[in-house]
Amino acid sequence: MGLVPASLDGALVSNDFPLFDVRAECLLPGYLGWICRTASFVELCSRASEGTTNRVRLKGGDFLGLEIALPPLPEQQRIVTQINSLAAEINAARVLGDRADLESTGIIGATLNRLIPSLSEWPTSQLGTVATIRSGVTLGRSLEGETVSLPYLRVANVQDGWLDLSNVKRVSVLPTEVTKWRLEPGDLLMTEGGDWDKLGRCAVWSSEVADCIHQNHIFCVRADLNRLLPTYLAAYIGSPTGKAYFQSCAKQTTNLASINQRQLRAFPVAVPPLDVQADLIANVNRVRAEVIELGRVQARVRARIDALLPAILDRAFAGAL
Numbered sequence: 001m002g003l004v005p006a007s008l009d010g011a012l013v014s015n016d017f018p019l020f021d022v023r024a025e026c027l028l029p030g031y032l033g034w035i036c037r038t039a040s041f042v043e044l045c046s047r048a049s050e051g052t053t054n055r056v057r058l059k060g061g062d063f064l065g066l067e068i069a070l071p072p073l074p075e076q077q078r079i080v081t082q083i084n085s086l087a088a089e090i091n092a093a094r095v096l097g098d099r100a101d102l103e104s105t106g107i108i109g110a111t112l113n114r115l116i117p118s119l120s121e122w123p124t125s126q127l128g129t130v131a132t133i134r135s136g137v138t139l140g141r142s143l144e145g146e147t148v149s150l151p152y153l154r155v156a157n158v159q160d161g162w163l164d165l166s167n168v169k170r171v172s173v174l175p176t177e178v179t180k181w182r183l184e185p186g187d188l189l190m191t192e193g194g195d196w197d198k199l200g201r202c203a204v205w206s207s208e209v210a211d212c213i214h215q216n217h218i219f220c221v222r223a224d225l226n227r228l229l230p231t232y233l234a235a236y237i238g239s240p241t242g243k244a245y246f247q248s249c250a251k252q253t254t255n256l257a258s259i260n261q262r263q264l265r266a267f268p269v270a271v272p273p274l275d276v277q278a279d280l281i282a283n284v285n286r287v288r289a290e291v292i293e294l295g296r297v298q299a300r301v302r303a304r305i306d307a308l309l310p311a312i313l314d315r316a317f318a319g320a321l
Contacts, residue, residue, distance in 0.1 A: 020064075026073070030080040031080050034080065034313060034317075035068055037309075038310075039310060041068070048063070049062075082321055086308075090309055094305055097305065104294050107291050112238070112241075113240045115280050116240075116241045119272055120270070123271055124270050125269060126268060127221070127264060127265055128265030128266065130271060131188075131224060131233070132221075132222045133265055136181055136215045136216045136220065137173055137181050137215055137216060138215070138216045139171060139215055143172060143173070145174070147173060148172070148173060148174075148175055150170060150172075150182075150211055150212065151170050151210075151212045151213070152212065152214055153183075153218060154217075154218075155217050158189045158190070158203055159201065159203060160201045160238060161203055161238055163208065165208055168209055171215075178211070178213075181214065182213055183212050183213060184207075185205065186205070186222070187205040187220050187222050188203075188222075188237070189204075189205055189214060189220060190202035190264070191219075192218065192258050192260075193217075193250065193258025193259060194256065196247070196256075199243060199247055200238055200242050200245075201238070221264070227274075232278075233269065235280070235281060236270070237267070246259050
């Protein structure tokens with residue numbers, strides 16, 4: 001439940017939602033709004049409700065029969081003022097936390113932006129000359145004869161720098177096609193397109209799922225391991241420099257953008273010696289580890305911030321604020 005804000009003055013409500021007028025001569029709406037957010041009041045409503053697991057109702061009459069602490073109006077106002085002040089500070093802390101989250105996500109990109117220009121002294125090759133690039137299996141095909149069922153990766157499985165393998169689906173292919181599309185360790189998986197800011201989204205495959213293939217909206221980039229480390233190539237493609245290239249040549253429709261194999265093969269990539277590539281990845285991994293640890297710290301701080309308001313409400317309505 002909640003209080004109707006001034007911005008919704010005159011709006012309509014369906015009959016699924018009982019509407020109550022607050023008697024302002026004895027109950028401040030702000031006081032009621034805060035008390036309704038306490039765990040004890042939610043539990044009170046729960047005990048007064050009826051129904052099954054799938055549909056529980058708190059009837060209007062039963063709601064009006066609930067008992068709450070009702071101090072004089074001046075005391076209600078004092079409580080509301082203090083809660084509002086503390087809630088504003090908590091909200092400000094959340095804003096700072098959100099800003100810190102946003103800044104931490106940009107640290108890796110900033111690191112790559114700083115490291116990539118340092119590669120300018122090394123020769124640049126088109127990706128198609130240092131890697132083989134292929135598309136994957138087309139879904140919904142009509143197949144005749146014996147087939148085999150294999151796990152396959154969709155666009156949703158390929159995130160920016162990592163793989164989401166929580167839901168891997170299966171597809172039927174011909175036995176003669178298994179070798180053609182089967183992924184190998186070190187393959188770089190890259191999405192064909194999607195939202196504008198997701199161009200260049202890629203991740204390295206490490207054989208997490210046996211006999212896995214990929215659909216046709218994902219490119220498989222298999223680097224020449226004598227010239228390119230897959231992790232280096234993934235970092236280079238996912239860097240601001242790499243993403244700027246794909247944004248410059250992508251075909252764009254409403255809210256979506258895509259690249260083709262020709263554009264991917266033409267992608268210019270610096271090819272330093274393998275030890276230089278390994279040093280760059282070591283630097284990126286060190287920063288990534290620090291960002292992950294920072295994220296853990298921020299999550300703990302966020303949990304403490306989220307626990308503050310319920311604790312304040314409990315103290316306020318217990319007369320301890």
